[in-house]
Amino acid sequence: MATETLTAAATAGGAGPRRSRGGIRSNENLAGWLFVAPVIVILGLFLLLPILMALWVSLTDWNGQGSPFTGDVPFVGAHNYTQLFTEDGLARRDFMTSLRNNIYYVAIVVPAQTVLALGLALVVNNRMLKGKSFFRSAFYFPSVTSSVAISVVFLFLFANSGAVNALLGFLGIDGPEWFADSRGVLHLLFGVVGVDSPPAALADGGPFGLTWWDWLAGPSVAMISIITLVVWTTSGTFMLMFLAGLQNVPVTLDEASTLDGASRWQRFRYVTLPMIRPTTFLVLTLGMIGSWQVFDQVYVMSQGDPAKTTLTPAYLSYRTAFRDFDYGSGAAISFVLFLIIIVLTLIQRRALAERDTDRPRRGLWRRRVPERS
Amino acid sequence: MAVLTDRPAAAPARRQQRAARTLATRFLGYATLVFFGLVFLYPFVIQIGNALKTEPDAAANPLSPFPDPLTLAGFERIFAGTNFPLWLGNSLLVTVLVTIGRVFFDSLAGYALARLRFRGRGGLFAAVIAVMAVPGVVLLIPKFLVLNQLGLYNSYAGLVVPLLADAAGVFIMKQFFESIPVSVEEAARIDGASIFRTFWSVVLPMAKPALITLTILSFQGSWNEFPHSLVSVQDPDLFTLPRGLADLVSGSLGKGTQYPLKLGAALLATIPVAIIFVVFQRYFVRDANDGSDKG
Known part of the structure; x- marks a missing residue:
């Protein structure tokens, strides 16, 4: 390919007096492709090609034996997908349970980490306080550590005789056996008002093979400990994003509203919040995209147990493929998850692109880009 | 100011009030900082303390950071009773190779996309943007498939x-x-340097801040990488630290919870990134900031 490009460019440049210029162009053409070649090969071979391969496997019943790309592997069409949605059975029940778990997970993690991150950013951004950079680093540190290592720490914190239960004990509360407790938090709340067993109306007949009662379980006690861990590790990153947003709020605006007699809350509500709306949007959408990918913590802390209440689509797809050797179903679950995340990403990019028409490519990607200055 | 000229008599009282409020705000601010400082750091304190405890002590006093008695038994067993040294070696090898590869290949491609005019550049950049949106967890099965097909499964290359x-x-x-x-x-270029030469000896030295950032991100990313090792190797001799750690937790230790050992192993796995974080903090913090500040 490289030689072809070279010859083509050389022929094109050969006509007329612009010869030498054409030479430089062809040179750049070749160099350009050579420079990007390693990245193209690696990403093509280990990212794009595998996605296509998995797409094929998701249409088969490959069980891990031999190659999935021979005629011996039974082709089943869209069956792996339909059994997730339309056929009553274990596959659909597990998948729907994992969706339910992840929906509750997102519903708690995203607001919690956003509020916590904004709160921390506001405190750290306070001009009157000293030692802020130390605390900023302290809040951010959990974000850079290994998810596996930190999960080990939280396994200990939430152990039956662990630190969290010891702390609850000081307050006179008898802590639960976190990772053995599959009771849903909403079910527990219903229990408080006297509804311990499903009312007849909810006992069956819910959508997609789960009863309404099951759908309304809420996150399990075990899931709450994973949620705590994730909010704790991600808030620091989002705090930094909010900090950057806050630093763009002109000080004069804040002062002007103070002089106008606005209270602290009014200033926050009517000056600060509107000014950092783009950041808030970014944090919320990044949070949602990230929360659908929870995997490491589930793998280390609970493996989907107890009673499948910490099963998430990401973990279910892994388990289906690598433990049950049903690679077709596992891949199908991955692609459904892929679709959910891509839709969220597209919504985000569309909204950010509209906002940023005057400064292209901002926010198209996540954090960690040195600015053009 | 306006207030002062308006009603001079009210000024001292108001100033006093404001001073009191500032003091209260400051106190509340510090209290919040310290409270959350504890929330975010105390788990690490507990981790260190309990890694140095005996098992019954860790079970009885999980909140206390002070081991009684202090023992290195947990760490001794990490090195004598597990494959920790092997995992450490594998992690070091993988991290160093991946970091070198990323810094070199990403710079090459980044330079070409920024500066060299070649056909297909716009499309390639669009592809890079698209690829960034592909979530890692949906690649678990795909990666396994391709490694398996290429015969790279269960190898360092994989x-x-x-x-x-x-x-x-x-x-x-x-x-x-x-x-x-x-x-x-x-x-x-006018002086006759080749494109690669220009890139290597003129441009790269000017890109030091970005190179440091990329080195740190690559190091941290590959040192902590877990899902990839889960689908690329199966042989315990090829486990990296996160993989080995996950294996310890899932019960390869045998009887007992052995929390001091597990916490100690997790601690050792955290230390390299912690050191890098402390030394190169401003790169970490600046990166995360730059993602969302003004353009």
């Missing part, structure tokens, strides 16, 4: 090669190269 380049790194480098004035390179 652990390392797929991670040798990443789209986000290419993006970082491209953005940075675009911020460097083009005149220096043009001077070098």
Whole structure:
């Protein structure tokens, strides 16, 4: 390919007096492709090609034996997908349970980490306080550590005789056996008002093979400990994003509203919040995209147990493929998850692109880009 | 100011009130900082303390950071009773290779996308942006399939090669190269330096901040990488630290919870990143900031 490009460019440049210029162009053409070649090969071979391969496997019943790309592997069409949605059975029940778990997970993690991150950013951004950079680093540190290592720490914190239960004990509360407790938090709340067993109306007949009662379980006690861990590790990153947003709020605006007699809350509500709306949007959408990918913590802390209440689509797809050797179903679950995340990403990019028409490519990607200055 | 000229008599009282409020705010601010400082750091304190405890002590006093008695038994068993040294070696090898690969390949591609005019550049950049949106967890089965097909499953190559380049790194480098004035390179090119030569000895030295950022991100990313090792190797001799750690937790230790040992192993796995974080903090913090500040 490289030689072809070279010859083509050389022929094109050969006509007329612009010869030498054409030479430089062809040179750049070749160099350009050579420079990007390693990245193209690696990403093509280990990212794009595998996605296509998995797409094929998701249409088969490959069980891990031999190659999935021979005629011996039974082709089943869209069956792996339909059994997730339309056929009553274990596959659909597990998948729907994992969706339910992840929906509750997102519903708690995203607001919690956003509020916590904004709160921390506001405190750290306070001009009157000293030692802020130390605390900023302290809040951010959990974000850079290994998810596996930190999960080990939280396994200990939430152990039956662990630190969290010891702390609850000081307050006179008898802590639960976190990772053995599959009771849903909403079910527990219903229990408080006297509804311990499903009312007849909810006992069956819910959508997609789960009863309404099951759908309304809420996150399990075990899931709450994973949620705590994730909010704790991600808030620091989002705090930094909010900090950057806050630093763009002109000080004069804040002062002007103070002089106008606005209270602290009014200033926050009517000056600060509107000014950092783009950041808030970014944090919320990044949070949602990230929360659908929870995997490491589930793998280390609970493996989907107890009673499948910490099963998430990401973990279910892994388990289906690598433990049950049903690679077709596992891949199908991955692609459904892929679709959910891509839709969220597209919504985000569309909204950010509209906002940023005057400064292209901002926010198209996540954090960690040195600015053009 | 307006208030002062308006009603001078009320000024001292109001000033006093404001001073009191400032003091209260400050106190509340520090209280919040300290409270959350504890929330975010105390788990690590507990981790260190309990790694140095005996098992019954850890079970009885999980909140206390002080071991009684202090013992290194947990750490001794990490090195004598598990494959920790092997995992450490594997992790070091993988991290070093992946970091070198990413810094070199991502810079090359980033430079080409920023500076070299070649056919297909726009499409390639769009592809890089698209690839960044692909979530890692949906690649578990795909990666396994391709490694299996290429015969790289269960090998060091399988652990390392797929991670040798990443789209986000290419993006970082491209953005940075675009911020460097083009005149220096043009001077070098006119003097007859080849494109690679210009890139290597003129442009790269100017890109030091971006290179440091990318090195740190790659190091941290590959040191902590877990899902990839889960689907690329199965042989315990090829486990990296996160993989080995996950294996310890899932019960390969045998009887007992052995929390001091597990916490100690997790601690050792955290230390390299912690050191890098402390030393190169401003790079970490600046990166995360730059993602969302003004353009």
